[in-house]
Amino acid sequence: MTPEDQELFKKHFELYECYKKHSFIRNYSKTVYTELIHLYTTYISTKHTFSHWCSSCRAELVTAVYNWYTNEANTTWYKEEKVEDVTKLPFNTEERVIENKPIKRRRKPTK
Numbered sequence: 001m002t003p004e005d006q007e008l009f010k011k012h013f014e015l016y017e018c019y020k021k022h023s024f025i026r027n028y029s030k031t032v033y034t035e036l037i038h039l040y041t042t043y044i045s046t047k048h049t050f051s052h053w054c055s056s057c058r059a060e061l062v063t064a065v066y067n068w069y070t071n072e073a074n075t076t077w078y079k080e081e082k083v084e085d086v087t088k089l090p091f092n093t094e095e096r097v098i099e100n101k102p103i104k105r106r107r108k109p110t111k
Helices: 003-011 013-022 030-044 055-071
Strands: none
Touching: 003 013, 003 030, 003 055, 013 055, 030 055
């Protein structure tokens, strides 16, 4: 993978995050589309059937490119999050006592 392509992946990674969190892609211009098509045709498949005008095609393009990118073993810059050791976290061994609460109001049963 060339450094220029690596920068393109990092540059447009926010589109993938936005789509994963909100199911919506914003600020998707024709230049972004051409850059993503370049990445798709270079690394995934030489044939593409995506359209710039089709919103579902744009979402599929982003997910296809970044699913491939995040599954690669060589690209781990996004996975470098600090993982806390679970054994060092305080653990409460006490059982929770559920208090008796009054029954909430309900509809009257029909006859």
